[in-house]
Amino acid sequence: MSRLSVELPGLTLKNPIMPASGCFGFGKEYSRFYDLSELGAIMIKATTKEPRFGNATPRVAETASGMLNAIGLQNPGLAHVMENELKWLEQFDVPLIANVAGSTVEDYIEVSEVISTAPNVKALELNISCPNVKHGGIAFGTDPAVARELTKRVKQVSSVPVYVKLSPNVSSIVEMAKACEEGGADGLTMINTLVGMRLDHKTGKPVIANRTGGLSGPAIKPVALRMVYEVSQVTSLPIIAMGGIQDEYDVIDFISAGASAAAVGTANFVDPLVCPSIIEKLDQLLQSWGIDHIHDLKGRSWNNAGEAAYHRA
Amino acid sequence: MSRLSVELPGLTLKNPIMPASGCFGFGKEYSRFYDLSELGAIMIKATTKEPRFGNATPRVAETASGMLNAIGLQNPGLAHVMENELKWLEQFDVPLIANVAGSTVEDYIEVSEVISTAPNVKALELNISCPNVKHGGIAFGTDPAVARELTKRVKQVSSVPVYVKLSPNVSSIVEMAKACEEGGADGLTMINTLVGMRLDHKTGKPVIANRTGGLSGPAIKPVALRMVYEVSQVTSLPIIAMGGIQDEYDVIDFISAGASAAAVGTANFVDPLVCPSIIEKLDQLLQSWGIDHIHDLKGRSWNNAGEAAYHRA
Amino acid sequence: MIQQENMTIISHRSIAKDIYELILQGSLTKQMTSPGQFVHIRVTSGSDPLLRRPISICSIDQENGQFTMLYRVSGSGTRVLSEQAAGATVNVLGPLGNGFPVEYLTSGQKALLIGGGIGVPPLYELSKRLTERGIEVTHVLGFQQKDAVFYQDRFEELGKTHIATADGSHGTKGFVTDVIEKLSIEADAYFTCGPSPMLKAVEQSMPEVDGFISMEQRMGCGVGACLACVCQVQGDETGLAYKKVCTDGPVFQSGEVVV
Amino acid sequence: MIQQENMTIISHRSIAKDIYELILQGSLTKQMTSPGQFVHIRVTSGSDPLLRRPISICSIDQENGQFTMLYRVSGSGTRVLSEQAAGATVNVLGPLGNGFPVEYLTSGQKALLIGGGIGVPPLYELSKRLTERGIEVTHVLGFQQKDAVFYQDRFEELGKTHIATADGSHGTKGFVTDVIEKLSIEADAYFTCGPSPMLKAVEQSMPEVDGFISMEQRMGCGVGACLACVCQVQGDETGLAYKKVCTDGPVFQSGEVVV
Numbered sequence A, B: 001m002s003r004l005s006v007e008l009p010g011l012t013l014k015n016p017i018m019p020a021s022g023c024f025g026f027g028k029e030y031s032r033f034y035d036l037s038e039l040g041a042i043m044i045k046a047t048t049k050e051p052r053f054g055n056a057t058p059r060v061a062e063t064a065s066g067m068l069n070a071i072g073l074q075n076p077g078l079a080h081v082m083e084n085e086l087k088w089l090e091q092f093d094v095p096l097i098a099n100v101a102g103s104t105v106e107d108y109i110e111v112s113e114v115i116s117t118a119p120n121v122k123a124l125e126l127n128i129s130c131p132n133v134k135h136g137g138i139a140f141g142t143d144p145a146v147a148r149e150l151t152k153r154v155k156q157v158s159s160v161p162v163y164v165k166l167s168p169n170v171s172s173i174v175e176m177a178k179a180c181e182e183g184g185a186d187g188l189t190m191i192n193t194l195v196g197m198r199l200d201h202k203t204g205k206p207v208i209a210n211r212t213g214g215l216s217g218p219a220i221k222p223v224a225l226r227m228v229y230e231v232s233q234v235t236s237l238p239i240i241a242m243g244g245i246q247d248e249y250d251v252i253d254f255i256s257a258g259a260s261a262a263a264v265g266t267a268n269f270v271d272p273l274v275c276p277s278i279i280e281k282l283d284q285l286l287q288s289w290g291i292d293h294i295h296d297l298k299g300r301s302w303n304n305a306g307e308a309a310y311h312r313a
Numbered sequence C, D: 001m002i003q004q005e006n007m008t009i010i011s012h013r014s015i016a017k018d019i020y021e022l023i024l025q026g027s028l029t030k031q032m033t034s035p036g037q038f039v040h041i042r043v044t045s046g047s048d049p050l051l052r053r054p055i056s057i058c059s060i061d062q063e064n065g066q067f068t069m070l071y072r073v074s075g076s077g078t079r080v081l082s083e084q085a086a087g088a089t090v091n092v093l094g095p096l097g098n099g100f101p102v103e104y105l106t107s108g109q110k111a112l113l114i115g116g117g118i119g120v121p122p123l124y125e126l127s128k129r130l131t132e133r134g135i136e137v138t139h140v141l142g143f144q145q146k147d148a149v150f151y152q153d154r155f156e157e158l159g160k161t162h163i164a165t166a167d168g169s170h171g172t173k174g175f176v177t178d179v180i181e182k183l184s185i186e187a188d189a190y191f192t193c194g195p196s197p198m199l200k201a202v203e204q205s206m207p208e209v210d211g212f213i214s215m216e217q218r219m220g221c222g223v224g225a226c227l228a229c230v231c232q233v234q235g236d237e238t239g240l241a242y243k244k245v246c247t248d249g250p251v252f253q254s255g256e257v258v259v
């Protein structure tokens, strides 16, 4: 077994590195840079029942060490995704995690039921935390009772394990995580973006057409890390962590905080080769530290994992 | 009347720029760099009833475009602050905003009652949002009912207007703001720091002794701006805004979002002269834009203020 | 194939107010074939500024493996870029997008190239390619004011060149469309790049002429994955058809997308 | 008075593994009087890295208005700094803090200077000042391994110099305290700067000798306002007495604060 291979509910991962949803489309574009089979998994772009055009432009704005986006869940709709995008991805030896979004509980259920039957979809990621759509999205992500109920309903119809993607825009992420666990979630992914805003200095108006957007990138890493640290100590669910990951050290940090795997979002835009580059360097780093398996470091920020390994190194 | 002078409850400000609490001590250190009378006001370091040593070190850690701190409300206690720090500050022609902290409602009441009688304390800032103390602090800042009650109680004893400092670590900052308004607050200050964390890459342990800390600096500006934008539209309370302000354009952004004045925290550490420098450049910028008064731009991100002024320019 | 490379700065100088000319060398140049394509530049290895900046390819020199960009310092990213000296490297991703169709016209036909401000640069390589093919090229270039004008002499070497400035401090006072109307310039096709209002005005002023329009949009990835840069297709009522400026464009045929 | 200034880089070079010597020129040099003081450096005008970096003054050249810093590239800030070339400017805030008391000893007395790794630099200016005053100086300098050793010759010019390396690849194998014990070096006072474990070991190994210890601590403001850099006073049970490394230190008398 390799240093980097990881087993999670529904997912047999060559390595714990995957692009985060919405930052990688359905993979086609980045397949021009490298073989997608190198990835641990791919979290595909949010899929909704009907096609969506999304928000008006501008949809992105830069901030200090971060960016705001308000794409608005643009996607070609469930049927098209099933017939085209997922089919196309079958040529790669890589499990998919399907990011599911909707405006109503029924939307989530319908999409989940269908998309979970695709042969390469090995898990669902319920996007209850998208800040950029008027209905649904974030509403599901800030009320524990609503999140629990949604999880439960989706679990009933899904053919694959269900991960719930948590929003950081809450008073207590621990409560949200527990609610999802009670609802029967198989895992958590965290964090989605923080709600933020940028104004045009001269006009004073929002730069992003949607006015507010989701903040991602290195700026939010301290918040993401803290939340993974908190949640991993109170639930037994595996966590796929994200938020500002740019290099192998960031991955180590999230694993140390208690995550089981890590996803890379914004950094793909900065360096299209960032995922394969992290995979390679992570392996080298662990080797140079004398760590047999990446999970030897899991949770060592709050437990004693990795102490021995570290001192041996 | 100058372009920059601003009237707020209890506060007659030469200009809307002031150092944020905890980033300027009680002024002594920065008085070696410039005349403190140049400032609009000073938000002094949090004061508690008894002296506090605060947290163990390390107390700060750097993050991408930001920093974490967990000072832990270190201060010499109410009596010492009254007799020494506030007295010393009387030599300057500058109003003080006293940041009040505590572990219980009674703590807040006692400190507020006494400190509001100091001749140069023109307003209180209730720190119900400090993430770095075990008891009190942030607990008061995440429960609307508790915040309302605390505000009401402090209002009863304070000789000067009361501003409440909001925490960004909540699901709905609007609810918190409304609760403070109902409790009788005279104004709001926002935002305090986001709770975050940094780990040592090698050991996997938290860099900060307190484990988590408060994230400040340019990284959090998009979140702060969004919150001021939201809150200014639903309350009639004046807002003193903070979060990542580094230059005159950042100030313009927060005024455009709906704030009445702005505070500068972390940037003082980067450039000890940042406050006087912003004051000077802000005045020049408004002049070059042909804006008669900074409040002509207030709220223009969501209202039509400044349109005329802007087109005239 | 898209690649990224740390390319070496051969020359870097200011050529007009806030406008810099940057010449880079590296094997990536070989991939650059179509005028109107752009590169995506990373200006720092730190995380502020975080995103890449899209800049058009202005001129390609295959012999020396070099290409030229012209850019205006307008914000934090371009400011940091402008501080880099010759000898340093710049991380370049590209070439990206679809350029202008040089083959659209044949020898003897007339092309009208219309550029506004920082939209002018890609027209330079385009003009070289068109004139090489024996096409008669006329340039109409708009700038804010006199000290913002650049590359006038280079364009003049390739064909008739009219300059318009908003304040009249150089050339004709007014917009590029004023010049086109006044001189009633005829063309078999036009090629244009510049700010949206200009593109719109140009499209409306020559409805009967075939045209190619290079669009600008805020970008995230620059490679088609993030959907930051979409624009709507003209006549699409559903709003579901759309084009990505970074991969379907930046050049579109006039009438294709909503400017 | 504390000032800040954009100082010009006169020379910038690598002198050992990951160790750089940076010579800066500017009027701020005039304020630099006490060895052991530090400056607070801003390495970029952007916001990443955000905070200043505290670096000791290693050597002061009043005649030319220059001072020298030695630093180790260990993280993002020092990496960015190391990329600056001669001719560029660096924003310097300082001099900050209280240095070593040169007047503590008088001519003919013996001083022992003990440095570890990147704690060695401030001892160089100190040694110059002490020897100028006729004090006999012995240096014990500890490094990780051979390729990390720097300034050995310069220290040797001023007084006896013993080197210890952790792996024994140069000088004595072991720690500085091993050298001190082995050679039973006698002194009227010691002056030390280095990592905390070393400072602790030094303090414990010479309880009967007066000593001065330069402390390190993570800093925010560097000027005494933020309370990031506090350390506890020895024997203070309340925990309420405290000292700030940036303004009360970085140099403290041994026994004064908890190392």
Ligand SMILES: Cc1cc2nc3c(=O)[nH]c(=O)nc-3n(C[C@H](O)[C@H](O)[C@H](O)COP(=O)(O)OP(=O)(O)OC[C@H]3O[C@@H](n4cnc5c(N)ncnc54)[C@H](O)[C@@H]3O)c2cc1C
Binding pocket: A061, A062, C038, C051, C052, C053, C054, C055, C056, C057, C069, C070, C071, C072, C073, C074, C075, C076, C077, C078, C079, C118, C121, C122, C215, C216, C217, C218, C219, C250
């Ligand atoms: C296909 C294409 C080709 C371009 N070619 C050139 C060129 O040849 N020369 C040139 O000077 N400029 C060109 N631009 C515009 C250039 O990308 C922006 O001026 C530049 O990104 C601004 O960055 P900044 O750091 O100065 O501004 P900032 O305000 O710091 O930028 C903040 C963010 O907004 C984006 N942004 C700001 N203005 C624009 C804009 N006008 N278009 C797209 N994104 C923007 C930035 O990329 C960045 O993500 C081109 C744009 C596109 C889309």
Ligand SMILES: Cc1cc2nc3c(=O)[nH]c(=O)nc-3n(C[C@H](O)[C@H](O)[C@H](O)COP(=O)(O)OP(=O)(O)OC[C@H]3O[C@@H](n4cnc5c(N)ncnc54)[C@H](O)[C@@H]3O)c2cc1C
Binding pocket: B061, B062, D038, D051, D052, D053, D054, D055, D056, D057, D070, D071, D072, D073, D074, D075, D076, D077, D078, D079, D118, D121, D122, D215, D216, D217, D218, D219, D250
């Ligand atoms: C009074 C004093 C004098 C110093 N003199 C020197 C010197 O002459 N030469 C030298 O090489 N180093 C010196 N140091 C240590 C130097 O400040 C750190 O090595 C440097 O700040 C690390 O920055 P970085 O960007 O490389 O690391 P990063 O890891 O990127 O730093 C992140 C943050 O942690 C802080 N930090 C990291 N390590 C230290 C440390 N050891 N001490 C204090 N803060 C730290 C940084 O200042 C920054 O805020 C001194 C420290 C102090 C307090």
Ligand SMILES: Cc1cc2nc3c(=O)[nH]c(=O)nc-3n(C[C@H](O)[C@H](O)[C@H](O)COP(=O)(O)O)c2cc1C
Binding pocket: A020, A021, A022, A023, A045, A046, A069, A071, A073, A099, A127, A130, A165, A191, A192, A193, A215, A216, A217, A218, A220, A242, A243, A244, A245, A263, A264, A265, A266, A267, C220, C226
């Ligand atoms: C342009 C963009 C689009 C995104 N779209 C989605 C999405 O469709 N579904 C989702 O769950 N998260 C989406 N996200 C959030 C990311 O998956 C990720 O949670 C977040 O960006 C934090 O990671 P990062 O800092 O590495 O980018 C998007 C982020 C960006 C920047």
Ligand SMILES: Cc1cc2nc3c(=O)[nH]c(=O)nc-3n(C[C@H](O)[C@H](O)[C@H](O)COP(=O)(O)O)c2cc1C
Binding pocket: B020, B021, B022, B023, B045, B046, B069, B071, B073, B099, B127, B130, B165, B191, B192, B193, B215, B216, B217, B218, B220, B242, B243, B244, B245, B263, B264, B265, B266, B267, D220, D226
């Ligand atoms: C070192 C430090 C200490 C702080 N101490 C306090 C404090 O005592 N009371 C308080 O209300 N806020 C405190 N804050 C929060 C700031 O006042 C401010 O709300 C926050 O830092 C955001 O502003 P900035 O990004 O400009 O720093 C502190 C912040 C820092 C960085």
Ligand code: FES
Binding pocket: C218, C219, C220, C221, C222, C223, C224, C225, C226, C227, C228, C229, C230, C244, C245, C246, C247
């Ligand atoms: S910029 Fe990402 S799709 Fe065009």
Ligand code: FES
Binding pocket: D218, D219, D220, D221, D222, D223, D224, D225, D226, D227, D228, D229, D230, D244, D245, D246, D247
């Ligand atoms: S670093 Fe701020 S008080 Fe010392």
